Amino acid sequence: MVAGNESCFYPASFILLGMPGLEYLHVWISIPFFSMFLFAFIGNYTVLLIIFRDVSLHQPMYIYFTILAFIDIILANSAVPKLLSIFWFHQNEIDFHMCFLQMFFVHAFSTFESGIFLAMAYDRYVAICNPLRYSVTVTPRFIIISGVLAVLRGVVYILPMPFLGERFHQYSSNVIFHSYCEHMAVVRLACADVSFDDHLGMAIGFLVLIMDSVFIAFSYVMILQALLKLSVKARVKSFGTCISHVCAILSFYTPILCSSLVHRFGKNVPHHTHILLANSYLLIPPMLNPLVYGIRTRQIRQRVTRCFMKQSLS
Template structure:
């Protein structure tokens, strides 16, 4: 349906514009995005395959990595294929229901991933602060429950957002000035009072981003206090078990924080910068997580080396 500027209408579909203002660079951006997307897909799929096939990795911490890789695959596959379709084939149309579905998967995946990082912080806290009770406090049952809670929380937090939008039948335009169906980008098009949606989105962001991050920082403050009581060698060894988690946390929360701050307070920042930042936090964590844990985890490195060694022998 064509765009209407001065009247409200019921759209059957929306039009995603990719990155407005950088149309002349779309082909080059698409090459970068495709490379990052392909690397993220291969990396996360490799981590999943290795952990599933390697029985020695069927341990609590690797269950978290399995969940993380699975969520990262959902996160990147929810947006990048459609974005590449816009860049390469100018296929910008997306059905109304498909738009809401994409919105749900993007925001729910991010929420679930935040919950997984919080659970992993608890795992590191117990491993360092209560090592003698680790096998009792961090069992497979506990991990499955915390993983299920992270998924359930993600669904319950995010599901109201597209459901509320589905009740809005009239919109001022069907053109979304974004590369994917981001919640606020769609809300701004509705012909209705969207203050509740705006407040709900901010509340969800606060509960996920701020509260999870505060709890993670608190756990690491307690970890640092425990480390200070150890000898230098034991301190270095114990902290080495946290490095991967800290790097993954920085890769996940830094782009989200930057995007949120620019979105809320960067009124003078060009619109295409907002969209680029929004895409960065969808691409960077799925790309970096398998690299961080693959490099830092000896068992995963060894399994990858064995795979390539066998491949060389075949040829």
Template sequence: MATSNDSCSYPFSFILLGIPGLEHLHVWISIPFCSMFLFAIYGNYTVLLIIFKDVTLHQPMYIYFTVLAFVDLVLANSTVPKLLCIFWFQLSEIAFHTCLLQMFFVHAFSTIESGIFLAMAYDRYVAICNPLRYSVIVTTSVIVKSGLLAMLRGMVYILPLPILAERFHQYSSNVIFHSYCEHMAVVRLACADVSFNDHLGMVIGFLVLVMDSVLIFCSYVMILRALLRLSVEARMKAFGTCVSHVCAILCFYTPILSSSLVHRFGRDIPHHTHILLANSYLLVPPMLNPLVYGIRTKQIRERVVRFFS
């Protein structure tokens, strides 16, 4: 396929450039990327293994940990292996439909993870604001339904993106100036008006990033009000149960919010900075979530120590 803007043709494959502008540093950049990837795989797999093997951990909060670990494994594996192939072996070509599949997995599971954090915020709200009825309100059925709802929402929100991208049969270039098949990085190459795709992406981003953040913030405002009515000892104990969740939320929303702001408003910021930020919200949360929950959750920490000893 031609790579000139003067001609348009059907893309049988795309070329991912990795991190444009830093090609001479790809081998060195691969070291922290590979380290974070291996830590994410090892940490999340350990969390899954510990919770599956220990029946005493088959409780509402740990079920959420299991779903979160699974989502993080999918996110890490959806982009990093291909990125490392680009860094190490210059295998930058990706088939057209494989690219659309990667686009779906990246955006859908990021949306699903946001939904899981929202469900966990509700879980913490009930546990602290209505503790006597926690076992009645937060049942296994409720957790399964909330997890399925988060997955269904992620798929419904994101499925139109690759479908709309596929309807563009003519592309001006097959070279994607990105390290993975990010939605707008792909459709901007189309020889057509992509304003609808751009607006749809903004709407989805608002519904996921802004609405979920606002709802989580509101739940913690109510949690804080409930904590102020407790004794000092009970307050510290209840606060300790929320620290892990707050840390995980910050690990997830801070990189994705930074990437979104830089993408929309940072016109003068180097392009490779955009790419590094875009990769950070796919790697940092999967790497840090097992560490956050493993350190802050006594039951998991004890099981991990017992498992390896």
């Protein structure tokens, strides 16, 4: 049942519209979405499998790759399967509580990923700016602590969102003009003052997007200063170890930044453009990360090639 704005009610479920205004293109839009989702799953699963099976890759940098691949798999699976079911089978309905659970997973795992990128930036900073202390600084204990802190920070930041959203028991409509249960797309349907929720979302966005980006940028300024003091040969070799991380950072933060800017300032931008941008950071980083690390990291590239060669010979 879909209620109008003239009455408020407690919905048992919500209706996700997918790409409002582009319903006639849903099947065609699903093709690139499904392709990116499939590539993200296969690519990240391959990275996990190779690193888990090869003991020589159980080093700090590759452990971070493993954590990142796991986060990317969960992040893509938190929204894309439901989106594809809307495109293919018109299954637009989502349970009230499942909607807030999806909200938590989408936003929390995005925050987890940002925290891991921050830890990886520190890893590269120590490796290049203070290499003699790398083995005693970036230890398995440090990796565990940084991973736990990234998760705890994400939970602390994001957990209030669904809990505060569920406090609303009266909604003007159960139709969400989005492809997944995005925070403000849901709470703005409530028959209540949602200014606190709006400010909370902005504050969390600032803490994650701006603060993490500033710290990562600062670490790379320090890295660049250290690289300029090295010989040309050592500079090229050291910078090569950072390229993968820089590419992954850009693929993650650029879609989020574009989506945030368009959401806040693009009042005349079509609504489906907002939704396409919001979905891009759920698919582009998970799709590109294994490709970036697979191409730029020699050890992973060699092991993937070796696996394909064994398959072709058998």
